[in-house]
Amino acid sequence: MASSTTTIDLAPKQDSEQTGNPSPSTTISPSVPTNPYTTAHAHLLTHGFVILPATLFPSFSLPSLRAAATRLTHSARTGHWPYIRTLPKQFPPWPSDPSHGIWGVQHLLHPSNPDALLFARSYFDSELLRYACAMMGMTSSKNNEKDGREELVMELYNLLVRPDDKFALRWHRDDIAADATKEEEEARLCPPEGKPSAKHTQWNLALYDDASLIVVPGSHRRARTEVERNAHPYEDDMPGQMVVRLKAGEVVFYDNNILHRGVYDSSVERATLHGSVGSVGGGERARNVLQHGVGEWVGGIKYLEGEEEWMRVAEGMRERLVELGRVSGDVGFFSKEE
Numbered sequence: 565m566a567s568s569t570t571t572i573d574l575a576p577k578q579d580s581e582q583t584g585n586p587s588p589s590t591t592i593s594p595s596v597p598t599n600p601y602t603t604a605h606a607h608l609l610t611h612g613f614v615i616l617p618a619t620l621f622p623s624f625s626l627p628s629l630r631a632a633a634t635r636l637t638h639s640a641r642t643g644h645w646p647y648i649r650t651l652p653k654q655f656p657p658w659p660s661d662p663s664h665g666i667w668g669v670q671h672l673l674h675p676s677n678p679d680a681l682l683f684a685r686s687y688f689d690s691e692l693l694r695y696a697c698a699m700m701g702m703t704s705s706k707n708n709e710k711d712g713r714e715e716l717v718m719e720l721y722n723l724l725v726r727p728d729d730k731f732a733l734r735w736h737r738d739d740i741a742a743d744a745t746k747e748e749e750e751a752r753l754c755p756p757e758g759k760p761s762a763k764h765t766q767w768n769l770a771l772y773d774d775a776s777l778i779v780v781p782g783s784h785r786r787a788r789t790e791v792e793r794n795a796h797p798y799e800d801d802m803p804g805q806m807v808v809r810l811k812a813g814e815v816v817f818y819d820n821n822i823l824h825r826g827v828y829d830s831s832v833e834r835a836t837l838h839g840s841v842g843s844v845g846g847g848e849r850a851r852n853v854l855q856h857g858v859g860e861w862v863g864g865i866k867y868l869e870g871e872e873e874w875m876r877v878a879e880g881m882r883e884r885l886v887e888l889g890r891v892s893g894d895v896g897f898f899s900k901e902e
């Protein structure tokens with residue numbers, strides 16, 4: 565665990581040969597006492613992402629998570645797990661037929677997954693949730709019991725895997741369409757001072773080294789430039805782009821409206837846990853979350869308080885997701901045909 569005076573290198577690994585960009589790095593000096601949660605949040609606000617070292621999350625057992633990921637991925641590739649991301653489709657909904665290949669495995673916490681409890685322990689991990697709270701601007705510290713976890717809403721927990729064939733995602737923001745005008749982008753991304761903090765956050769936790777995610781640092785706070793707007797959707801050399809290189813066990817939190825894409829190597833093993841959580845009052849998240857189908861099964865599970873300490877927080881989060889589904893009705897899809 566990081567104490568407030570430990571040196572925590574929150575610097576993303578810069579792919580300087582590829583981009584030639586200055587590194588958007590933050591290194592906390594050992595001599596200056598800092599709060600690692602607020603430092604990480606500040607980095608996210610400035611650059612649109614922040615990489616956290618594996619040492620911050622000692623309760624994650626990579627061997628156990630890898631074994632469970634391997635089991636579920638095998639089920640998915642062989643047609644025994646219907647909740648999948650299929651090639652060549654980028655956005656939900658996805659069919660449940662894996663015959664053209666998959667690039668993701670959905671619904672790790674689904675009750676029919678024999679390893680759902682193992683994945684739940686990682687999704688609801690108290691330290692991870694402390695960082696998630698911090699990313700949404702809620703105060704976090706080790707000694708603060710009321711650190712915002714009571715306001716969290718369960719969202720998605722999926723697994724991103726090596727595709728069976730050559731595959732990449734186009735440049736996108738998760739919740740702003742590619743045909744949005746400059747003014748529409750600015751209305752979403754350049755809020756006036758004093759606007760309330762983000763109502764959700766998302767992360768990738770790499771179980772193996774992973775260099776699939778590519779971002780344009782800083783693009784979460786501005787409209788696209790003319791070059792970005794006119795670029796090919798699969799442009800391999802976007803100005804300022806940066807490969808997010810994760811070592812196994814590292815976690816990247818990122819703003820889902822940063823300009824980003826995925827570029828995959830079908831010959832390199834990938835098992836990256838892809839999670840998100842919200843906070844109460846984030847009704848605008850309904851489509852992004854519910855379009856994945858989580859509402860169809862989350863009402864049928866329960867985390868039993870008293871069995872394990874984390875379950876009290878988990879059960880509250882689950883109930884708030886059920887409520888989001890109840891009040892939201894039919895939310896449709898972000899980009900149904902793509």
Ligand SMILES: O=C(O)CCC(=O)C(=O)O
Nearest residue numbers: 724733768776777825826
């Ligand atoms: O593969 C990744 O890490 C990126 C995934 C992504 O961009 C998405 O699911 O929208």
